[in-house]
Amino acid sequence: MPEDDRPLPPAEELTLARLAIDDGDLAHAAGHVAAALAQAPTLPEVHEALARLAAADGGGGVELFPLRGHAFVGAVVARAHLLAAAGRPAEGLDLLVAATGHAPGTDWAGVPWVTAPELADRLEADRTARILMQVCAAVTDPVPKAGRAALAPYLTLARNAVTVHPGHALLLGAASALARRVGEVALAIHWAARGVRLEPSKIGEVWLGYAYRSAGRTREALAALGRAVAHDPDDLTVYADIAGTLADTGRLDEALDWIDRALARDPTFDCAVHTGHRLRHQRDGDVAHLVALADFVREHPDDTHEHGDLAESCRGRPWLGQVTPATGAVVDALRRAVAGDQRDPDVVRLDAPAPPSATRTAATAAPELRIEVAAVPEPDPREPRRAGARQLWHHDGTRLVPAVPAPSPEAVARLRQLAHPAWPHPPAAYDAAVGLATLTLPDLLGLLAHPPEAPPTALGRVLGQDPSLWVRCVQVWSCLGLLHHRTDEPWATSTRRRVLLELVWGVEDWVTEAALFALVTAAWVDPGVRPDVARVVTARLADAAVVARSRPVPIALSLAHLALASPALDPETAALAAALTATNRRVPRPRSRLGRLWRRLTRR
Structure with missing residues (x-):
């Protein structure tokens, strides 16, 4: 089906499919059946049409749904059902799992042949275990409650398979992993414990440890994971798992001991590096740990899998993960x-x-x-x-x-697409702002002085409840856009540095904060500019502290938070910033209207 074709309602797609079958145009009919299947994967009429198409083809209909390039999900699922009907259910399940990975909340597997008890008899236990592990890899851990119903057929398959193969340890462990993800924690413990009793192994103990951890049984979880290490002392992933489990219960020193043990074996092991930096920051609050983690991520772009430690550590923290609300x-x-x-x-x-x-x-x-x-x-x-x-x-x-002209309509449109009060971490904000790289300097400055209206989107409507927050978003992202202005120029003599400094030392304003955040972000992504930016941050905060002896400085608290987010800051300035945040803290009350709005905006 061409990507720009919009499917009709399932009933209309099926009508066209039947007409095409009657005319002998099976390829055309297959497109309509796939479109209907993508929208209503468990509708009996869709499966009746698919069976009729297969009968008309004479060869089972499988080749009417070839897998070439970026296959349409409806065609993938249709092929899966036809493979099962042709006596190749394992291949069909592989395709259903692929569809689940594409759209985990859709009930692709909610059909009789998947949940039939006899399917477990037809599949080898090893193959079923691998299929269940594929399902686990395709979904989040744990699966949100709203998405668990779509995985119920796979759990039924697991139950049936365990009944048929009660002595297969790998199957029991894989079934446990799926059960845990969908909230069946007691069943997960039961299956994993049976598997370990039958055949003690590293992976079995890991599955058991995860199940115990999901149940809140930390002692048993740590014991199981410890046995996993005994099975394979070289699997450093388990060390990181133990550290994470200990950290979740507040035992940071013990957790970091396990991290250090892993790093002693391999200083570049990504899981240990990520977890270690996160836990060290959690223990002492020093942003240097997060900067070091960002450096590691930049220097190791080919890590084995994605980690969320940096984003988790920055989430909800002033300037590390979000703009601070205006006060006054x-x-x-x-x-x-x-x-x-x-x-x-x-x-x-x-x-x-x-x-x-x-x-x-x-x-x-x-x-x-x-x-x-x-x-x-x-x-x-x-x-x-x-x-x-x-x-x-x-x-x-x-x-x-x-004092500057208004920005162009193109600049306004691009800014409105990007501006948001939260970001995963400063390097992510920098990367996202590349969409403003081709804007002219007058446009970027014009956005600062002439903030456009919030966009007519759900985010824009929420931001409209606090116009000051939207203006701050505009100014922050405009200054991030300045970081991408003429990046071919050497930093020390660059236009982007000069303009941002001019804004930092302008009148005390929200733009001061936005420009300083842009400089701090530059220091995060380029170690070479860190000493320069640290000097600017130190000087700007010191100036605010001096002025505050004579009169209030509305942006002082935000400048202090920016300093605490800055790499390579000297201890004296860091102490001053910490003192300012401790004595001038102003946070929206949890039950206030602003507090509710803020939590809604930064929940991402």
Whole structure:
């Protein structure tokens, strides 16, 4: 079926299939049957049409669904059923498992021939075990509750096979692995324990250990995994599993001892390296462990499998995995105004001018708000912190006016596709921002001063509940886009470095944070720029600390979090940043509207 063809409803596809069969156009009929099967894989009428097609073909119909290139999933599943009907059920199951891997939540195997008890008699126990292991490899561990029903036929196959082959240890272990993934933990323990009693082995003990761990029986899990190590001391994956199990119960020192044992055998073993860096960061909070992990990932792109340790460690952490929410009286009033809270007055009285981005966002999203500033303290927050810094706005009386042209429609469209308040980790954010690489410098600067409206998407509608958050997203991703500007230029004399520094040392604003985050991200992805970026971070935080002795610095807390996310920071600056975050912490209350919005946006 051509990729650009949209399937009709199953009933209409089947009608066309029957007409094509009557006309002898079996290839055309096969396309319609495959389209119907992809939408309704357990519908009896679809299988009746498939059987009729096979009968008309005279050769069983298997070759009407060839596997060439990127095969259509409906054709794969049709071929699977026809192979089973032709007496080749193991080959058919292999294809059904492939379909499950493609769309795990679809009930591809919910058909009588898969769940029939006699199928287990027809399959060799070794082959069934391999099929069950293929299913396990195709799905998450554990499978979310909503997706477990689609795997029920495979679990039925496992039950039937264990009944027919009760003494096959490998089958029992594979069946245990599947049962554990779909929440049948007691059954998983039962099957794995039987397998180990029948034939003690490393893999059997691993399956048993995982089953115990899923049941929360940590002591038994560690004992089983320890026996697995005794079977094969060279399998360092088990060392990492033991370390992860210990860490889950808060026993970090013991966990790291196992990691060190693994690394002593192989310093480049990916599972141990990833787990070790994650656990060391979990123990002391030093971002250097995560930077080292990012370096390892960059230097070893061909790891045996994907690891989520870096993303797990950065998730929910300011600037490591998400933008920090804006704070201040203007932003608080703006959020209440957008929420329709009528209890508050329309006047926001400030002791000092708010950051320009906050003022501009309020004027755009809640023009009814009036902002009154009692005085302008020294040093003047409306002036750049260094001479020659880039000015994005200028004051026209009490009005803020952008000092740069608006961005092009193309720049707006690309930015709206990318901007998000969360990312897996800084290198991932850098990679994602490559989509802005061809934007011009005026466009990128224009996005900072003229943030577009949020896109008409589900994410955009959620962000619309807090306009300040959307503006911060725009500015963060625009500055990440600046990192990709003229990357052929050497860093020290590059346009991207110069412009980001000009923004860092401009007026105290959300753009300051966004530009500094871009520099911090550059340090994550390029070890060569780390000393330079560390000096900038140190100087900017020190400047904020000095100014804070005379007046409030609204961005100080965020700058401190940025410093703590920065590679190669000196201990004194890190201590200052830690002290600032400890004394100026402001986190949305868990039950507040902002807290709920934030959790929804950063859950990814």
